[in-house]
Amino acid sequence: MGFLTYLINGLSLGSVYAIIALGYTMVYGIAKMLNFAHGDVIMIGAYVTFIGMSSSGIPAVPAIVISIIVCTALGMLIEKVAYSPLRKATNLAVLITAIGVSYFLQNIALLLFGSNPVSFTSVVKWQGLSLAGGQLKITGNAIVTIISCLIIMVCLMWFVKHTKPGQAMRAVSEDRDAATLMGINVNATISLTFAIGSGLAAVAGALLCSSYPSLTPYTGSMPGIKAFTAAVFGGIGSIPGALLGGLLLGIIEILAKAYISSQLADAIVFAVLIIVLLVKPTGILGKQIKEKV
């Protein structure tokens, strides 16, 4: 029974990582940049949901919808102001800008909300299931998180495969210059990618803080880095890779804590990552892309 509990906790944690990892992997796949500010968009999203629910007293679902709208706008704004002027600049310049945006968002949040932690009220009111005579308890948060993750993943795969904007995304990802020649608006496509990624960040923020209910301006940074790891683990640029990477990372982390040592859990997670990357440098589902000179 213990093992099942740990597995479900791992799946729940992994699902949050997976949703965040999607944001990293889509932006990387299409704009070829690492958006390190993604974790902080999650934090902003969580604050918007929190304020909506506790201060304005609106129910969870509308609060999350508002948060999605705010984050989508924020993501597009960041892209327009900070990244779009650097489209032709070196990768390093964009990377440093992303780190700058990340600190900017953290400090704005510090100014607006202060550094004191707030206790996040779960968006899931359901207490969850109690199976096998109370031996196995699955929290409502875990169930909702896992199901949301799967729904988001299926919708996104369908969107990328079967819609016009989705096809444009894949085209830009494969060859930006050729896509421009074929009449695809690259800037709009990249903007759309940021919008989707940031909208998902709002959902991730609400789910993350429901399960782990403490919200500070630094809440997003560590899950952001873990999710980035998950994206690399699964193969950065690949949507199923983000799901697989996120879930595996969550499960390994929880099982390592449970059966090996809670002191060493993080070391074990990253050791596994190193081994995977040694064997398969592009990640589990990553594709080998030949550099054309």
Place this chain on the structure above:
Amino acid sequence: MKKKLLSLALVSAMTASLFVGCGDAAKSADGNDQATEEAAGELTWKIGGIGPTTGGAAQYGTGVMNAIQIAVDEVNADGGINGYQIAFNFQDDEADAQKSVNAYNTLKDWGMQILEGTVTSGACTAVSAETYNDRIFQITPSASSTDVTTGHDNSFQICFSDPNQGTVSADYIADNGLAAKIGIIYDSSDTYSSGVYQNFATETQAKGLEIVATEAFTSDSKTDFTTQLQKCKDAGAELLFLPFYYTEAAIVLTQANQMDYAPIFFGVDGLDGILSVENFDVSLAEGVYLLTPFAADAEDEATQSFVSKYEEQFGGIPNQFAADAYDGVYIIKEAIESANLTPEASNEEICEALISAIQSVNYNGLTGENMTWNAAGEVSKDPKAVVIQNGAYVSVQ
């Protein structure tokens, strides 16, 4: 246009900083006025204090400043120390090490003989290096790091040192028979938390308590405690020892509640503040024990009189740091009396005399009974614990 905007912004920023400066200056000028007024008489004891009265830790410093003032007024009304009145001067350091040393230099120019401070550990470590060189006796109400006292024979603490809290917690649990099977969750990336944990583990063994689970987390993974809680639950821990800060403790309590795990929770002074976490469901903290040297609701006469005086003069309920500071003045008084000193003595004479005198002091104060000090500067006193009931601290015997 852009340049204009920028210059406007700069000008307004500079003006704002001017005003900030004004506020500070006005405040410290007030403090000085008070001090000189008192010092205007004959020969006095010059006791200085340093702590943050502005900035993020302002409530700690302000509490200490107010409490020392109350104690000084009481002692002066009672005839002073060895017949001499006390002059008290408190300087703001914003909990910053550099500003703290500046504040210390200001006090030295004023003629300070004894320092009660500083309030925060980081600043105190810097200042205690200075007082050690200048041979000025120093006693801190609240800086709990061992760095403050290590290698400085002139520095003493009124609060428990960090590792010491582990030992007294274990003693408290064993002596009061709270539980036999203990689970521990601690932050292995934090010196405070691991220091408390190690001493706690050693002492529990000596006391014959059984530790059934020892789990850790790090600053990189301090949001998910479900696994650690599950392991403690499976191991049958009746009491969970939580030597870390209230931010993480609020998550632990919420997650434990979600998984229907309700052991006794026991924390140290880092848990102080859990009731004021915004939007935290205070009912989850019901029955949580925490080791704090002071509970404002205590029935004894000394506490009642201190709390009512504090409320009357400054408003609000004093915290543990204020209580430590109040005790500090009386501890200095007792040490001076037992050393039979007068203010004519040089700073060095006072310092050397007090270093040996304080080690023979046995003081009963607001923050503990039978307080004694060893040569390392650490206090030994009976621990006091409070339990949270109906959203407030209630002392337990």
